[in-house]
Amino acid sequence: MTAARNPARRNPLAALWWVPRGIIFGLMAFFIFGPLFNLVLWTVAEKWYFPYSLPLEYGFSSWAKVFAPRGGAMQSLTNSLVVALLTVVVSLVLAIPAGYALARLKLPFRGLILLAFLIPQAFPNLTVYVNIARIFYEIRLNGTIPGVVLVHVSHGLVYAVWIATAAFSAIDAELELAARNIGAGAMRTFMDVTLPLAAPGLMASAVFVFLESLDEFTGSYFVGAPDVNMLPLLLYTTAAGGNYQIASITALLLLVPSLVFMLIVERFLKADVLSRVGH
Numbered sequence: 375m376t377a378a379r380n381p382a383r384r385n386p387l388a389a390l391w392w393v394p395r396g397i398i399f400g401l402m403a404f405f406i407f408g409p410l411f412n413l414v415l416w417t418v419a420e421k422w423y424f425p426y427s428l429p430l431e432y433g434f435s436s437w438a439k440v441f442a443p444r445g446g447a448m449q450s451l452t453n454s455l456v457v458a459l460l461t462v463v464v465s466l467v468l469a470i471p472a473g474y475a476l477a478r479l480k481l482p483f484r485g486l487i488l489l490a491f492l493i494p495q496a497f498p499n500l501t502v503y504v505n506i507a508r509i510f511y512e513i514r515l516n517g518t519i520p521g522v523v524l525v526h527v528s529h530g531l532v533y534a535v536w537i538a539t540a541a542f543s544a545i546d547a548e549l550e551l552a553a554r555n556i557g558a559g560a561m562r563t564f565m566d567v568t569l570p571l572a573a574p575g576l577m578a579s580a581v582f583v584f585l586e587s588l589d590e591f592t593g594s595y596f597v598g599a600p601d602v603n604m605l606p607l608l609l610y611t612t613a614a615g616g617n618y619q620i621a622s623i624t625a626l627l628l629l630v631p632s633l634v635f636m637l638i639v640e641r642f643l644k645a646d647v648l649s650r651v652g653h
Contacts, residue, residue, distance in 0.1 A: 541575025
């Protein structure tokens, strides 16, 4: 009777079911967190060379160099944050009316309009940005923050419009009709009913746009460099020069906001909004 209730006694191998799962999860954790651990080690490594598997000396002298007035990290961080915030503002200003129209109005070729926002992702970035840099140079936008913002917006609109459309589509249209029936105008209904209900989805789209702008390298390089220093550009130059400590600290500065904002996305982007992306 006891053996029937406990299968492990009948088959001793059944008690070892956790071994392969533990190995699989251990390998997954190694491949995910191993590079992050190596990155953190490089940020505090003073001396580290082959064949030693761990740094010989630890310290924070590289951090002092990064945040020194001549280090360039603070200027790059400021430029990256300013450009990312401006990109979010411009993208949402364009995406909110576009997303509402695509969600509520019976527009012809609606699917083609949504696909049109994917065009910047459909072509090699290098070819596109070289031509954009040439055009911006002629109109004196090359090497300026507005020029970099416009390039980032071209990519950010993909996330902003698609998620905004899904957020507005997830709202029950009868709630808007109820507000109109009790005397609210179109703008009052949108501001008091529609926009607050769509706010979580719009917040998620803003986070995606912010992260896309923060990590954008190719457009920042061809349009902004060398006048507009950005964190991805600093990361590239330091890594190419073999300064792994500075490069690791710069990468960590880029990584922390990404992790924080992804947690925000997980909280605000609900399943009903995700189910309507692309519809």
